[in-house]
Every structure is written in C-alpha cells, then in structure tokens.
Amino acid sequence: MTDPADLTIADAGARLRAGELTAVDLLDAVRRRASMTEAILHAYLTIDHAGASEAAAEADAALARGEDRGPLHGIPVALKDNMVTRGVETTASSRILAGWVPPYDATVVQRLRAAGAVIYGKTNLDEFAMGSSTENSAYGTSRNPWDPDRVPGGSSGGSAAAVAVGSAFGALGSDTGGSIRQPAALCGVVGMKPTYGLVSRYGLIAFASSLDQIGPLGRTVEDAAMLFEAITGYDPFDATSSPGPVPAVRASLDGGVDGLRIGVLSELASEGVEPSVAAAFHDTLDRLGAAGATIEEVSLPTTKHALSAYYLIAPAECSANLARFDGVRYGPRIDGPNVEQMMAATRRDGFGPEVTRRILLGTYALSAGYYDAFYGQAQRVRTLVVREFAAAYERFDALVTPTSPTTAFPVGARADDPLAMYLSDVCTIPSNLSGDPAISVPVGLDESGLPIGFQVLGPALGDDTVFRVARTVESLVGFAARPALATSEGAV
Amino acid sequence: MTYEAVIGIETHVELRTRSKMFCRCPVDFGAEPNTNVCPVCLGLPGALPVPNRQAIEWTIALGSALGATIATNSVFHRKNYFYADLPKNYQISQYDVPLCVGGHLDVDVDGTTARVGITRVHLEEDTGKSSHLGGDGRIHGADAVRIDFNRSGIPLMEVVSEPDIRSPEVARAYAQELQSIVIALGVSDARLEEGSMRFDANVSLRPQGAEALGTKVEVKNMNSMRSLQRALAYEIDRQTKLLDSGGSVAQETRHWDEANGRTDPGRSKEESSDYRYFQEPDLLPLEIPDEMIDGLVGALPELPTVRRGRLTELGVDPASAQTIVSGDLTGLLDDAVAAGADARAAGIWLAGEVIAHLNRHGGDATLLHLDGPGLAELCAMVAAAELSATAAKEVLAGVFAGEGSPRAVAEARDLMQVSDEAALGAVVEAVLAEHAEEVARLRDGEDRLVGFLVGKVMAASGGKADPALASELIRRFAAS
Numbered sequence: 001m002t003d004p005a006d007l008t009i010a011d012a013g014a015r016l017r018a019g020e021l022t023a024v025d026l027l028d029a030v031r032r033r034a035s036m037t038e039a040i041l042h043a044y045l046t047i048d049h050a051g052a053s054e055a056a057a058e059a060d061a062a063l064a065r066g067e068d069r070g071p072l073h074g075i076p077v078a079l080k081d082n083m084v085t086r087g088v089e090t091t092a093s094s095r096i097l098a099g100w101v102p103p104y105d106a107t108v109v110q111r112l113r114a115a116g117a118v119i120y121g122k123t124n125l126d127e128f129a130m131g132s133s134t135e136n137s138a139y140g141t142s143r144n145p146w147d148p149d150r151v152p153g154g155s156s157g158g159s160a161a162a163v164a165v166g167s168a169f170g171a172l173g174s175d176t177g178g179s180i181r182q183p184a185a186l187c188g189v190v191g192m193k194p195t196y197g198l199v200s201r202y203g204l205i206a207f208a209s210s211l212d213q214i215g216p217l218g219r220t221v222e223d224a225a226m227l228f229e230a231i232t233g234y235d236p237f238d239a240t241s242s243p244g245p246v247p248a249v250r251a252s253l254d255g256g257v258d259g260l261r262i263g264v265l266s267e268l269a270s271e272g273v274e275p276s277v278a279a280a281f282h283d284t285l286d287r288l289g290a291a292g293a294t295i296e297e298v299s300l301p302t303t304k305h306a307l308s309a310y311y312l313i314a315p316a317e318c319s320a321n322l323a324r325f326d327g328v329r330y331g332p333r334i335d336g337p338n339v340e341q342m343m344a345a346t347r348r349d350g351f352g353p354e355v356t357r358r359i360l361l362g363t364y365a366l367s368a369g370y371y372d373a374f375y376g377q378a379q380r381v382r383t384l385v386v387r388e389f390a391a392a393y394e395r396f397d398a399l400v401t402p403t404s405p406t407t408a409f410p411v412g413a414r415a416d417d418p419l420a421m422y423l424s425d426v427c428t429i430p431s432n433l434s435g436d437p438a439i440s441v442p443v444g445l446d447e448s449g450l451p452i453g454f455q456v457l458g459p460a461l462g463d464d465t466v467f468r469v470a471r472t473v474e475s476l477v478g479f480a481a482r483p484a485l486a487t488s489e490g491a492v
Numbered sequence: 493m494t495y496e497a498v499i500g501i502e503t504h505v506e507l508r509t510r511s512k513m514f515c516r517c518p519v520d521f522g523a524e525p526n527t528n529v530c531p532v533c534l535g536l537p538g539a540l541p542v543p544n545r546q547a548i549e550w551t552i553a554l555g556s557a558l559g560a561t562i563a564t565n566s567v568f569h570r571k572n573y574f575y576a577d578l579p580k581n582y583q584i585s586q587y588d589v590p591l592c593v594g595g596h597l598d599v600d601v602d603g604t605t606a607r608v609g610i611t612r613v614h615l616e617e618d619t620g621k622s623s624h625l626g627g628d629g630r631i632h633g634a635d636a637v638r639i640d641f642n643r644s645g646i647p648l649m650e651v652v653s654e655p656d657i658r659s660p661e662v663a664r665a666y667a668q669e670l671q672s673i674v675i676a677l678g679v680s681d682a683r684l685e686e687g688s689m690r691f692d693a694n695v696s697l698r699p700q701g702a703e704a705l706g707t708k709v710e711v712k713n714m715n716s717m718r719s720l721q722r723a724l725a726y727e728i729d730r731q732t733k734l735l736d737s738g739g740s741v742a743q744e745t746r747h748w749d750e751a752n753g754r755t756d757p758g759r760s761k762e763e764s765s766d767y768r769y770f771q772e773p774d775l776l777p778l779e780i781p782d783e784m785i786d787g788l789v790g791a792l793p794e795l796p797t798v799r800r801g802r803l804t805e806l807g808v809d810p811a812s813a814q815t816i817v818s819g820d821l822t823g824l825l826d827d828a829v830a831a832g833a834d835a836r837a838a839g840i841w842l843a844g845e846v847i848a849h850l851n852r853h854g855g856d857a858t859l860l861h862l863d864g865p866g867l868a869e870l871c872a873m874v875a876a877a878e879l880s881a882t883a884a885k886e887v888l889a890g891v892f893a894g895e896g897s898p899r900a901v902a903e904a905r906d907l908m909q910v911s912d913e914a915a916l917g918a919v920v921e922a923v924l925a926e927h928a929e930e931v932a933r934l935r936d937g938e939d940r941l942v943g944f945l946v947g948k949v950m951a952a953s954g955g956k957a958d959p960a961l962a963s964e965l966i967r968r969f970a971a972s
Contacts, residue, residue, distance in 0.1 A: 366572070
C-alpha cells in the first residue's frame with residue numbers, strides 16, 4: 001500500500017472519510033517522512049509535535065462526532081516561518097527574532113485551524129523572505145529533495161521541499177517576487193500567488209507590504225486550490241484586504257482551455273532561458289494549443305524594467321518594515337552605552353548580509369535627494385507594468401512564461417553574486433508589481449532529473465482562470481515523477 | 493534695531509476616540525502602563541494598521557470649522573525615524589496630501605482682530621511615552637528608559653498655522669481659540685497639563701519691514717497657555733539681544749524651562765531632516781466621499797465665535813462670554829436663561845465661581861451638581877436680596893458639594909439674608925455698643941467708619957445681614 005505521506009490532500013481526505021485512515025495516521029506518516037529526510041533537507045525550523053498531535057486527535061474526534069470542516073480536515077500542513085503562530089516560535093529565519101514566541105496567530109493560521117488542518121511545523125526560508133535559494137537563512141540552508149547538492153529555491157524553499165518530499169501534505173508560502181512559484185518550480189510542486197488582497201497579510205512578517213502575498217503550495221493543482229479556498233476572503237484586520245467575493249477556483253478547475261486565448265510573454269520566455277526549460281515550455285504550449293487554446297506571442301516591453309523597479313521598491317519598503325527590529329520590545333538585545341547604540345548593535349548582530357544589503361539599498365533609495373531618481377522612478381515603472389498587463393488582459397485570458405529560467409542550481413553557486421541571484425526571479429516579479437495572480441505547475445525534468453516549472457499569469461481576480469489553465473497543463477503533461485528522497489523505499 | 497517676530501504654531505491634539513488610530517485598543521488616559529496595548533500598537537511582527545473612521549471624521553470636522561478644503565483623496569505616509577518609544581520606528585502620518593488644507597482663525601487681542609492662516613490639518617498616530625531614569629532626565633545620560641505604550645497609536649491631529657503670528661499675545665489667543673473650537677466639537681479633552689493638547693512654536697525675527705525670514709528656532713515643552721506666551725516672549729527677547737549684539741541665531745530646537753523661565757537648547761529627534769517619507773503600503777488611499785463631508789459640515793456644532801456673539805447679545809459681558817465659551821459652559825448658561833435667569837448675572841457666576849471650582853477640580857463639568865434652573869434660582873435669590881454676595885458663594889459651594897438646590901442649601905446652612913429691620917436692628921445695636929469709640933468718630937464726621945461697622949455687622953450676622961439695610965440702620969442709630 002502507498003505510504004500515506006505520498007497521498008494527495010484529496011486522496012487523504014477521501015480515505016479519512018472512508019475510515020481507512022485517521023488524522024493521527026496522516027500525522028504519523030508525515031513524521032516518519034520527516035524523520036527520514038530532515039537530516040538532509042532541513043525543510044523545517046520548528047516542528048510543533050505537541051500542537052500537531054493535539055490537533056490531529058481533535059480532528060479525529062470531530063469527524064467521529066460527524067463534524068466535517070472541509071477538505072483540509074485532519075490534513076498535516078506546514079507554514080513558512082514568517083507567519084506568526086501563537087505559542088510557537090517564529091523567527092523568519094533571522095537571528096534578530098531568535099526565540100520569539102508570538103502572542104497571536106496570523107489570520108491564515110486561524111483560517112487553517114478553522115478548516116481543521118493540522119499545523120505540523122514552521123518551514124525554513126531566506127531571512128525575512130529575502131532570497132531565491134533559502135541559503136540566506138540564519139539557521140542553515142535547506143536542500144532540494146531531487147538533488148541535495150542543489151538549492152530548493154526560495155524564499156519559500158522549506159515549504160516547497162517539505163511538500164515535494166511528503167513531510168507535509170501542503171504548505172503556505174509567501175511570494176514577494178516569486179518566492180512561492182520559483183521554489184515550487186525548482187522542487188517540482190504546484191505553487192500559487194493569489195491576487196493581491198485576496199489573502200490577509202495580518203500576521204505575515206512583512207518584507208515588502210505592497211508586494212507580499214501568502215499563497216499555497218501543493219503536490220497537485222487541486223490540493224493548492226483547496227488550500228487557496230481555505231485561506232482567502234476578506235479580513236477586517238488587513239486594510240488592503242479585498243472586500244469582494246473570492247473566485248471559486250475549485251468549481252472551475254476542470255473547465256479546460258478550449259477557446260481560451262493564451263499569450264506567451266516574449267520578453268520572459270526567451271532570453272537567458274536554459275534549453276531544457278525552453279523545450280519543456282514549448283512542448284507544453286503545443287499541448288495547450290492542441291487542447292483548443294489560441295496561443296500567440298505578446299510583447300510587454302516594460303517587463304524588462306520590472307526587475308530593476310522591484311529591486312528599488314522591495315528594499316525601500318523593507319527598510320521601513322524591518323525598522324521595528326531594534327531590541328527594544330522583543331528578540332535578543334545587544335547592550336550599548338545608550339539606546340541608539342543598543343539598537344545599532346542589535347541590528348548589526350541580528351541581520352544577515354542580504355537583509356543588511358537591502359535595508360541599506362532601500363534607505364538610500366528613499367533618502368531626500370534620491371527619492372525621485374530611484375523610488376519615484378521605480379513607482380512610475382510599476383504603474384506602466386500595471387497598465388501593460390491590464391492592456392494585455394484585454395486580449396488574453398492568461399499569459400504564460402517559464403517560472404524560472406533555470407532549474408535548481410548548486411548550493412553556493414550564486415551565493416556570492418547577488419545580481420545573478422536576483423535574475424532567478426525575472427519571470428515571477430512582474431505579477432508581484434501588478435498584483436495579479438500567478439501559478440507554477442511542474443511540466444517535466446531536465447537532463448539532470450531536475451524539475452521544470454511552467455507559469456500561468458492571469459488578470460486581477462482571475463485566480464480561477466489561472467488554476468484552470470494550470471490544471472489543464474497538469475493533466476496534459478501528466479507529470480508524476482517523485483523526488484529521490486521521497487521514494488516509497490525511503491531512500492534515506 | 494526694531495524687529496518683527498514671525499511665529500508659526502504646530503498644535504497636536506490627541507483625539508478622544510473610543511479606540512486608537514489603527515487598532516481596537518481603548519483610548520484611556522488614566523490606565524496602568526502597558527495595559528492598553530496589542531500587536532498593532534506595539535508594532536509586533538506581522539501586525540497591520542486599520543484606520544479609525546471616527547478619527548478621520550473628527551479631523552474633517554475640525555478642518556471644516558477652520559474653513560479648510562477637505563481632500564477627497566488623502567494619503568497616509570510612513571515617517572521614518574528611530575526612537576525607543578516609536579514601536580515600528582516609523583510613524584504613520586500624512587505628508588503631501590493631508591486631509592485638510594487651508595483655512596484660518598481670527599483672534600481678537602486688545603480690540604484688534606488678527607487673522608492666522610492655517611496651512612493644514614492632518615492625522616497621525618501618537619508615540620509611546622518614555623521616562624528616563626537617572627542622569628539629567630533626558631534620554632542621553634539616563635541609566636534606564638521605561639516606556640509606556642498605552643499612548644502609542646492614539647489618534648493625533650496636527651494643526652499647522654501659517655507664520656502669521658506677530659506677538660506672544662496673539663499666539664496665546666490663537667492657542668486658546670483653537671482649544672475652544674476643539675472643545676466645542678467634542679473631539680478632545682484638549683488638556684495641556686495632561687498632554688492631550690501640545691504646542692510647538694517656530695520663532696524667527698526680522699528687521700521691521702523686511703521681507704526675508706530670519707533663522708527659525710523651534711520652541712517646545714510649553715504646557716500651559718501662560719507658558720506658551722512667556723516662552724515666546726523670552727525667545728523673542730533672547731533673539732533680539734543676540735542680533736543686537738551682532739550675533740546670529742542658530743537654527744535649533746529649544747525647550748521651555750518653566751521653573752527658570754527660559755528656553756534651553758535641546759537635542760531632539762525632530763532635528764533629523766530626512767524622514768524618508770513614502771506612501772504607507774499597508775493602507776489604501778483614503779477616499780472621502782462628498783456626502784461624508786457634507787454630512788459632517790451639516791452636523792457641526794455652534795462654533796466659539798458664534799457662541800460668544802450670541803451670549804453677548806443675550807446680555808453677558810464680553811469677558812464672561814469668552815470664559816464661558818472656552819470653559820464649555822455655554823449649555824449651562826443657555827439652560828439658566830431658559831429657566832428665567834438674567835443672562836448677565838448668570839454669566840458672572842459662571843465665569844467666576846463656577847470656572848474657579850472647575851479649575852480646582854480637574855474641569856469635569858458633570859461633577860458640578862449645578863443645572864440651569866439651579867443657577868437661575870441663585871440669581872433670583874441674589875436679585876431679591878434673599879442672599880448676600882458672600883452668602884451666595886457659600887450656597888454655591890454647598891451646591892457643588894451635592895447638598896441640593898441653592899434654596900435648599902441656603903435654608904439648611906441658615907444663610908438666608910436678614911432683611912428684617914427688627915432682627916437686624918438688634919445686631920446693629922449690639923455692634924455699635926461694642927464700638928463706642930468708632931461710633932463717636934463717625935458722629936464727628938469720619939464717614940468711612942460706616943463701612944467698617946457694616947463689616948462688623950456682617951461678621952456678627954454670619955454673613956446673613958443685608959449690607960444696604962445694615963448701613964442705613966448704622967447711620968440712623970448713630971445719628972440718634
């Protein structure tokens with residue numbers, strides 16, 4: 001029999017309701033998988049054994065009472081460690097929050113609990129979600145389950161690795177410039193960034209507020225859709241939360257692509273894309289065309305400047321968002337002769353090099369005299385990106401690109417070259433600037449056996465279209481490979 | 493040389509909304525330190541601000557009362573600076589698109605009206621409150637800092653005046669008028685001593701008739717109307733002497749030292765010139781529909797200028813009218829007049845004894861135990877010579893103490909004026925018998941001794957004697 005850790009959320013849910021498995025069984029399966037893989041993967045920073053056991057037992061008891069909280073009922077899931085969890089240490093992979101135990105739950109955490117999900121643990125990330133490889137974690141690098149010498153991507157690398165390997169059935173990540181989709185692509189899972197405002201950011205430790213969005217990672221598009229539906233919806237605690245109705249993504253999953261107009265973003269689908277990635281991308285396009293979609297190239301010239309604009313806007317916002325970490329109210333404190341020096345010493349000690357680099361960059365970009373040349377200009381580019389995308393969605397139902405120009409790169413390969421690292425996000429960043437939904441779905445392996453991701457972008461509130469196209473891709477491609485670390489023999 | 497002072501005032505007003513600017517914590521000025529706090533106002537990781545609608549409405553109301561233009565699309569910014577009592581190390585404030593722009597305030601000083609332009613009124617959140625232990629009580633050199641975050645996030649309205657003020661007297665009148673308006677609108681306690689209303693003043697001097705502005709000094713820490721006026725007078729004098737002796741004024745922030753009556757240079761966070769303002773990405777732009785503005789303008793209460801005019805027309809003397817309106821006692825006066833009181837007499841009591849009582853007891857008018865009909869009754873008793881002025885004050889004290897209506901207090905405390913000739917005659921005779929020498933001098937033409945003897949009669953009657961009748965009886969008996 002299949003190890004329960006390899007089931008989809010949908011299958012696990014079915015067995016749970018059929019009485020073949022219990023929530024405690026599912027949790028045990030995840031635990032066994034984690035005990036086999038964590039020594040190599042390091043996907044988790046914190047595992048909440050007590051909390052998860054209690055939640056699983058409670059889920060079983062509720063089901064026995066006839067109380068069914070929906071598709072996530074009794075399902076063990078993981079949370080990127082930049083979402084605050086009441087009573088469970090939350091560090092955002094930074095030394096500056098070492099040992100911090102939040103007094104409250106993020107809205108997404110409350111919603112997962114309400115949906116009956118079992119929160120198994122907190123996953124590793126690049127410090128404060130700044131990075132594309134999870135190498136910027138203050139608590140050690142996570143590894144790619146397809147090849148432990150390679151990075152899992154980032155910044156939600158821990159969540160992607162855990163889902164890929166089966167030490168969680170699904171996970172939440174956060175996506176500021178591609179931080180859900182790029183690691184999903186590099187780890188061979190589905191990762192989705194919802195329309196900005198559909199998921200509350202309350203309790204998400206902010207990196208860049210206007211770009212950050214929480215979203216799901218799952219082994220299938222349907223699993224991701226189940227997580228999406230559990231966490232979306234208006235939240236009065238987030239002033240940017242959108243009050244309107246949430247697209248019903250699960251209902252439209254199997255709508256197919258017949259008659260859909262799909263645009264291939266020429267600027268992002270050619271230059272710098274590895275041949276194997278390009279080949280898998282074009283093969284997928286052919287299949288979509290054969291399934292009835294109209295495929296056409298579209299040029300959005302401003303997307304070439306999106307990366308530059310992003311690397312001014314995101315650091316600018318982060319420089320303010322991270323100013324609160326000063327040693328005054330929480331977290332470790334390095335003493336000094338006065339308050340100012342205490343704060344300076346605490347911050348110097350607490351932040352890693354990438355975070356420091358971005359804070360400095362952002363502070364500079366916002367300074368009097370430089371604001372117009374940098375931040376102001378970047379905002380104008382952002383406005384153009386938004387307009388170009390809006391115009392494109394007049395003609396197309398969805399746009400597509402490779403998720404990442406390359407497959408997973410070796411640990412350390414880009415660690416000392418920030419610009420090379422920033423290029424990892426060239427395809428994913430534009431939709432963060434526009435606030436539109438986007439998803440990555442696996443479409444094959446390269447010659448080294450590493451997964452390749454296919455990205456679908458849609459207009460604001462077109463989350464259902466994005467899911468529907470991804471689901472079609474998933475069924476057309478039939479990607480079913482499993483990473484070496486997650487084979488049923490338990491390779492580790 | 494003769495100089496002209498150029499003064500602009502920034503006024504911070506803490507709004508008494510039920511909850512804070514960006515979270516649901518209560519606004520309660522008396523609470524134990526750090527009891528009214530939550531993830532949002534402590535700036536915990538992940539917490540997000542949600543704007544307080546009431547605070548926005550009240551700011552629009554004040555702006556409208558000052559004749560400002562209300563921005564239908566307003567924006568919050570982050571003002572970045574590191575300070576131990578600023579939890580996020582940025583303050584959510586407004587920068588280039590404040591809620592209210594323009595407007596003015598007219599103030600009368602010595603019979604002349606001065607118009608002070610309003611630059612803007614905007615909304616921001618307050619910081620926490622630090623106390624520095626040890627050292628000289630300031631942040632530098634202190635042994636420890638304790639921070640109370642209860643104040644963190646309380647809505648703070650900032651009213652910025654144009655540099656139209658030319659004298660400390662006009663500055664004080666402006667501040668008082670603004671306070672009266674804030675009180676009339678009911679949006680703040682506006683108590684200087686509790687810090688719910690605070691002033692910063694920018695002062696510069698220029699040669700009389702010159703156009704160019706001199707170097708500006710910011711004066712802070714004035715916690716009464718009197719200290720505002722004194723601090724400005726001191727600062728103008730200090731700068732005049734500096735300039736006259738050939739020196740130059742340094743651009744700096746100075747703190748008013750009330751005890752020593754001088755301003756001292758102070759290191760201050762506000763000296764930092766680069767706040768790296770940018771639009772607050774956690775909040776959407778604030779859209780104010782025209783109907784909301786119209787509704788708020790339509791619901792504005794009677795403003796102080798209008799109130800004073802109306803009270804004066806009722807017969808209240810202008811000085812009393814000013815005091816009554818600033819002290820928020822207009823309603824009591826209106827009620828007394830409606831109950832038949834003479835407006836002028838009622839006004840004198842309110843502007844005198846009642847205000848004095850309130851000032852002694854923290855200004856809470858709900859604790860007065862005096863209503864309009866009660867005040868009307870007191871006025872009527874005095875007018876009918878049932879109470880002497882002295883006795884009336886004691887009656888009022890009894891009313892404030894909750895002993896009942898003026899007539900009930902007067903009767904219970906046995907203060908009804910003795911206007912009965914026979915009863916008073918006995919007292920007068922006794923007093924005259926005791927002061928034979930003075931009576932003799934009175935008879936010799938030393939007329940001022942009547943006053944002395946009336947005083948003795950008043951004392952002997954326990955304040956109840958009708959002084960006019962006593963005086964008449966003394967003359968009559970002395971002459972007989």
